[in-house]
Structures are given as structure tokens and as C-alpha cells.
Amino acid sequence: MTHVYDDPAAFKDDVLVGFAAAYPTYVQRVPEASGFVRAGGPLEGKVSLVLGGGSGHYPSYSGTVGTGFADGAVLGDLFASPSAEQVYRVCRAAHGGAGLVMGFGNYAGDRLNFKVAADRLEAEGIDVRIVWVTDDIASASADEQAKRRGIAGTFTVYKVAGAAAEAGLDLDGVERVMAKANAATYSFGVAFDGCTMPGAGEPLFHVEPGQMDFGLGIHGEPGITSDAWMPAPALAARLVDTVLAERPADADGRAAVLVNGLGATKYEELFVLFAHVAPLLEKAGVTLVQPEVGELVTSLDMAGCSLSVTWLDDELEELWTAPADTPAYRRGTPVTSDRFTERREVTRETTQSAVAEASEESRRAAEVARRAVAALSATVEEHKDELGRLDAVAGDGDHGIGMSRGAKAATEAADTAAEAGAGVRSLLAAAGSAFGDKAGGTSGILWGLLLDGVGQQLGDEDAVTDEAAAHAVQASTTRLQEFSKASLGDKTMLDALFPFVDALVGAVDGGTPLAQAWRDAATTATEAAQATASLTPKIGRARPLAERSVGTPDPGAISLALIVTAIGDVLADGPSSPA
């Protein structure tokens, strides 16, 4: 279990501080961000590879920042995606002017946050490509390879992409080889026991003593079979057979092979396993190219290991065996890049968007938006405990706390933007980003997107009419649904948001003034939120918990209704009245 920590809530931050202190010649912290770029800053003209995900998987991701590998790494809390804001900041700092490739394992939270950051970077004129890794055979069938999650094979895919960028491939080229490496990578793992979070008395999950769980995810996601303990030769055969069963027809036999330990399964054990894996692979006609045996993708002190095979062609072999020089992984003749020599300085400003020019009209609208955000925050604060109690029925009870953290940060960001003369688009972008960054969780990123989306529709130039405001909320809601993949009736905030938007747009289009239409629509939202009590959430694995929530309204829908009601009061004050 995890024994060394101070404040468990600050564990990730302490790790960042210690890592930066240990490797100053390799990395530098990105100012005010949860991540690193190469020491000295990004290389001018080189495609930048930014890797990220939850903390707890060292040396993923920070341990591989360096020549021939990653340009930046962004870390979320333990096993939690970094926020879009953090991804954005690290990417800004890591960008060398030739475009960005983002790499992460296929998990919903990472996909959401990296996508939001990518959209924002694209809007600022940076070309961004996203490749998420899907190597885990156990997590979906061969027909649905794209749905597989990323485990230890992420290492090989990232390594190939980093080498491609170092070799001078352009953005299309790096994206292409990274996608090719991902399609050629197959992993299968086994777990013996779970890991313990800092401050927790018990592991996150357990494997039954004397059992091995095949295909168990690195955060406790269910496995596919549980078996009695078996000796190393049988374990090796099971791993090899499963991975080779998906050998592509066009693979010529060359392969990058990785036997990875998750944390508590030690080097000696990994060598014992490899002693049996290597001859089985060779017997099956596999040529092992620079195999790796070690702890390259961990999960705190989880007990378990995996076999990853990446089928190589000439191009992938050259990239896999290319030199790399990073804190945790060094191979070949370590070189500093000779292709790229100019570096960009990373300053506090690098990671922030400049405040865009705004019209007088847009600044007036921004003042309304600022007061709306402040009202949002005051309402959340007032109802924090109630929202927590609602969330405790079917969730972890942190909805109120998360919303409160996000709303406070959004208010501060909105105030700062207003002082800098921001228009309504820039103000809501800043508020939305801060919300998503500090609130955490799904509610955080969704509220952040909603605020940002309204701003994007309104812009920094145009005067904001009643129709424009109503339609901006509608467009942002539609975008939100696309991102969240939720449907009406899934017992989420959308079950209150959609009735609200329909009522709002209908009334405004019919000629009702915005303030009146908003207050009426807020009443509709409140009724719809209460009605979610009869729904059952579609949240997959947590079925028993989900069923417990029948009879209780959804906390996300309730907070939405409370917030739109509070914003209605702001609008009733009129755009030009004092705050």
C-alpha cells in the first residue's frame, strides 16, 4: 500500500515537485500547470508529442519527457484525467510551431478533456492531432478494436511517435505512424491484487487470494476470466497464446515485445516470466526486437503484469529502436537532437491565451455574463450541502463540493477577464476553462463546456440581442450533448437543460423578452429536474448503486435548475444596471 505521502489531496502536486527536483536536466515545470515540458523549452520547428493521463502510472507520462520521446506530459489526479485547462496549458508550452500530437490511453475522461483542449488550440491556430491507444485485448472484441482501452502497450506506441517527431516527420507523418503503431499493438495482462490510494486503509479492489484475474484493468475495471494461480510457464503460455491469437495476417514476425510490471510484481518475477515468454514467442516465429522487461506503465503498487506485442515493419522497427534519452527510459546512443536546435522559451504567458480585442457592445454583454457567473457561484454555495446529499444517494457525494470549487474559480477568472477588458466570448471562455479545471469530474468539464460554448456563439464583437443569447445557449447545449454522449432520460443535467432551452428559445422566438422568457424557462427546468426522480441512470457498471437512486432527483439536473433560476434574476436586473 501507499505509505509515503503528506496531504493525500496534494499527492499529485508533491509528486510533481519531487520529480522536477530530481530531473532538472530533463524537464521543467509548465508555469501554473500540472505537467512538464523538456528542459529548455520546445524545439522550434519540431512536431510536439504531448502525453498525459491520470497520475499513478509512472514512468507514464512525465518519466518519458526527453529527446526521442515526449515533448510534454500532463498529469491528472491519481487515475483521473487531467482537466482540459491543464492539457491546454501544457500543450501551449510544448508547442514548437509545427503542430501537436496528443497521446493518451482510451478512457472516456481523457478523450473528453484532450478533445476540449484540442478544440481550443485549433481555434488559436495550432494544428492538433489526437491518437488514443487501444491495445488491451481484454477490453473489447477484435471487431471493436477502437473501443479497447490503453494499458502497457501505450508505452510502445508513444515511443514510436516520439521517435518519429524527433526524426523530423511532419504532423501528418507523426500521426500516421502513431496510428499504425497503435493498430499493430496488442496487450494482455493479469492482476494479482489491487493498489492502495494514499491515505486509504484498503486497496481500491482485491483479487481473491490464490487467484489470477486475466484482463483486469489497471484501475480495477473487471477482467474477463479468473483462474487459480498457475506457475510461470503456464502463465507465459496463456499470455502468449492470447496475444498471438490476434496476430495480423500481414505481420512478418518482427515485434517489439514488452513484459511490464504494474508495481508490486518485481523485476525478478518479470525476468522469470520472460524466461518462458521469449522461447514461446520464438517458437511461434516471432523475432523479438529490443524487448523490454520492466516497470514502464505502473498502477501504484498494484500486483500484476502484462505482455505487449507491437508488430513491426521497417519503419516501425527503425522508430522503436531509435535512441531515446528521458528520465526513466534511455536507449541507444543518447543524443541531443541535432535536427532541431532552436528552443522556444516557456514563460508564464506561454500557457495563457492573450485577451482578444473586444467591442464596447461585447464588453457590456460580458458584464452581464460576469454577474451571471457570480450568481451561479452564489447559488451553488448556498445549496452545496443539499447537492452533496443528493449525490450521496447514488454517487460519491462530491457533486456539491466539485461544483463549488469550479464555480468559485470561474468567478475569479471572469472577474480577471472583465478587468482586462474581455468581450463576452473571452470572458466565458476563461470562466468555462477555470470551471472545468477546478471542479473536476464529469460535471466540471460539462459546465465548463456549456459556459465556453455560449461565449463562442456570441463572439467578442457583436452586440448581444435577446435572440442571439437564447440561440447561443441552444447551440452550446447541442454541442454539450455531442460531447457527453448522454441521451435524454439518462438522468443527467441534460434532462433539465433541454426542457429549459426549448422553452427559452420558443418564447424568445415568439417575441417574449429574454428576461421574462428565461424566468419562465427556469420554472420549466425546475419541474423537469424534480421529475428526474423517477428515472434510472445509465451509468453502466455501477448498476446496483444506480438503482438506489430511483426516487431521488439527479443532483446535476437540480443544480442546473437552481443556477438558471439565479441567472434569471440577474437578467431581470437588465444589462446596464449596476452589479
Add this chain to the structure above:
Amino acid sequence: MTHVYDDPAAFKDDVLVGFAAAYPTYVQRVPEASGFVRAGGPLEGKVSLVLGGGSGHYPSYSGTVGTGFADGAVLGDLFASPSAEQVYRVCRAAHGGAGLVMGFGNYAGDRLNFKVAADRLEAEGIDVRIVWVTDDIASASADEQAKRRGIAGTFTVYKVAGAAAEAGLDLDGVERVMAKANAATYSFGVAFDGCTMPGAGEPLFHVEPGQMDFGLGIHGEPGITSDAWMPAPALAARLVDTVLAERPADADGRAAVLVNGLGATKYEELFVLFAHVAPLLEKAGVTLVQPEVGELVTSLDMAGCSLSVTWLDDELEELWTAPADTPAYRRGTPVTSDRFTERREVTRETTQSAVAEASEESRRAAEVARRAVAALSATVEEHKDELGRLDAVAGDGDHGIGMSRGAKAATEAADTAAEAGAGVRSLLAAAGSAFGDKAGGTSGILWGLLLDGVGQQLGDEDAVTDEAAAHAVQASTTRLQEFSKASLGDKTMLDALFPFVDALVGAVDGGTPLAQAWRDAATTATEAAQATASLTPKIGRARPLAERSVGTPDPGAISLALIVTAIGDVLADGPSSPA
């Protein structure tokens, strides 16, 4: 706990196979030996550094074989010293013609086995220096630094020595800087829980839940204080304060600093600790030179960590920061050695002594010795179970099994030597070496030494008179006592051996023929062995077990009496009778 293994008794061998398969560009197995040398063989003209100790501490020792670090690594079973024979073989293979430096942590078994191997290598004309590491502050007071055991600071000391050899220092020079580095290295550690051996259901030892044991040894040796769990800043302060308390007066502040994890204490935790350790050291005026944070000296999946500080002068700093390129540790610009380019091939023959020329008389004596060894083996086999039962009273019950394994191997080695025309010295050297190698444990190395010592006295040239034989046994016994550090009355085999030797030499010197004197002395030995029942062994920590053995004779003394009795029968047959 350890989950991946096949036959627990073959765990070390499986690790060796897997490690060799993973790193063929770095290492090669030494034929018929439990260890590695650099791939391609030793460098002609370079001082060779051979490291070793028990398995289970990866990357110690095999993981650091490579340019700028070790030339060879020899591994014993889990947490057990390698045998002298294994040390000898790996050293023979690693020797580049400019002498050998042996490095290991200060443990009794390692000191014994490396010393025996060193004596043998010296006898063959190879100049050998031994430096054992004594960095663990917790294991003895500052007045008795030489008695301290070796823990994670071994890594720094070995690294400095490896760099010195790579830089071309001669044998005196490498020994000098290694001893200087050892004297400048101070470590202090904390354990949270024990590790589990392959196949065992429970850890070797436990730390009470919620406790931290400061100074606990990496094999469960007792700590100095147990404390309630404390957060990372307090833990960092405790480690830093303890290590800095022994800061030498002449240290200028530069230091190699290592925060080491023992296996289950993960990178993230080590970085959290380092985040607090680094500023405390800096505040105390320490300049951290290329600090290392990671798992460099492990103990299977033991939970715990340590802080090591090596105070640097210009010479040590240059060696500490010199490049190294090994499987587990790569720093700086990895270079292949340019100073040394010629390699020596390692063949099966490299690791074996050539059979020395022998006189006809000595070969006749060798035939008697061969039959004596065979009788030894037959007797041990006959009484194996009885010896096991005696040992089970106060030990682990493996005395019979170990003696049986050793005696069989000795018999085979003696037969092979006799076929090759060996004289009595060479035959007993081969038999003794095989005995120590296969029997394991203290009995193994002592019996090996006893056989070898008799042979050394007799030589390969001279005819063996009765007087020469008796005095050879006496001289070998004296040497044995020096090695074992045991005293008469400690309840060991010496309590039967000394009365036997005194009776034998007295009778032969008084004119009694050897065969008769030996049989009489064997009777004395049997009585003395029985009399050990009234003694209490001096075996330190295992006091309660030791006291259980009062009333039971010592199995080592009993087996000695049985063996000398059986050899008496061989001598009665006369030197020239058929086997």
C-alpha cells in the same frame, strides 16, 4: 507478495535465464555459473569490478553490468551469499588481466565466500582486492563503522568504483577510491512491511500496521526504533537529520544523494519524499550532485525506502557523474569504452582451473583421498534423515540435505579430477569447491574449506607420509577456525573436530601408524560430538531456538564424527588397495 514463479527452488536460475534473454547486448552468462560478465567478455588490461550477493535485490547486481560500472555479477539464492565456487568462476571470466576488485555488502556469508574465492584466485596469480560496503547507520555505532552492513549506499560505492576502473585507474587506485567512497557513504532507511519469498504464503517478516520501523534491515534484521506512521515531511526530516548527524568534518557539502525504494514503495512515493528531502538538504548546505530517485537496491516487494548520502570530493564527484551504460542504469553520454578495446573471450574453460602437473606419489595419495570423499558421501547419505532430525531441533532441518548435496558433488568432482590425473592437492581443491558450491550454508563452505585446506598442505608433488597427512588435517582445521570465527564450546563441528585432530596428531607424532591413529581419534570425535548435547550454541539473534537445542547434540559435530569414522575404514584398507 511474489506471484510469478515456477519451481521456487529454481527461482534464481529462472531469473538468470530471463535476464540474459532480455539484455544480450549488455551481458553474457558465465558458463556453468550463476552470474554474468559484459557481453563480449572482459576488457584486456582493465581492472575488473565484480559485484555480488544474494538474489532479490535487482538491479543489484546483474542490472549494473556494463560500460562504466561492473564487469561481472555473481548471484546467490534469494538473500543468500553466492558460493565461493560461483564467485571464483565469475571472477575468472571477468578478469581482464589487470586484477580484480570484489564488491559486496557487509554480510557474514558474503565475506566468507568472497574471501575463499579471492584466496583461490590469488593462489592462481590473480591480484584481488576486496571492498565491502558499510553504509547503514542503523546497524552499528559511528565508532564501529566497519561493522555496519551494506544497504542502498552500495549502489553509489559500486558506481564510483566502476567509473574508476573504466577511467583506467590501476588496481591500487580502484581499491583506494572505492574504499574512500565507502567511508563517505551514509544511509538510513525505514521499512513499512516485509517481502514474500516465492512459494511462501506469508512475508518473511511484518512491520506492525500503522508503524514505521527505522533501520530495519533489508532481510528483516531488527530495526532501531519503531514509530507511528508519520507524513512525508516528518519522515524526510527524520531521514535527513539522522544522515546529516554523521556528516564528516571535512565534507565540503557536495554529495551524491539517493532516495531508494525497496520494491513496493513506488516512484510516486519516492518523488513525494524527495520533494521534502531535497530542500532540507539544501537548507543544511548540501549541494545535491546528480541525485537519484528510484529502485536501485530492492528487496523483492518489501515496502520501505532509504536516504543515502555520499560526500564527494573532486575525484569522487567526477567518478559519480561519469557516464554509465548498463541494463538498469544509464547516465550521461553512453559510450563504449575507448580506453580498453581488446576483449578476452569467455569459454567454458575460462572459469575452470587447469589441472596442475602431479607426481606419481601425489596421484597415489589422490586415490586415497578420492575414496575418502566417496566414503564421506556414502556415510552422509546413510545418515541424512538422522542429521535432518537433529538439525530440526534448533535449525531449519536442512543439514542432512545440504551435506548430501555437497558430498555428492564433491565425489563427482573428485572422480573427474582423478580421471584427469590430478594430484592430491588438485583433487581435494576440486572436491572442496564442489562441496561448498552445492551444499550451501555455513556447513557447506566449512567442509569445502576443510577438504581444500588438507590438499593445500599436501601439494601435488610430495609423497604423503603419515605425519604429513595428520599435520595437513591439523593445519586445515586451524585455518577453518580462523575463517569461521567460532570458538570451542560454541556447539559447532569444531567441538568434534579439535578433539579428533589433537588425538590424531598426538598419536601419529608418537609413532602410531596413521590408520590406527585415525580410528582411535574417530572414537574420540564420536564421544566429543555426543557431548555437544550439553552445550548452548552462540548464534546471536536466534536465542530462543538455540536454547531449545540443549540436550541434543550438534548435527555438524555428529556428521563430522560419522565422516571421520568412515574415512578411518578407507585408511585401514591401505593406500594401495583397490577402491
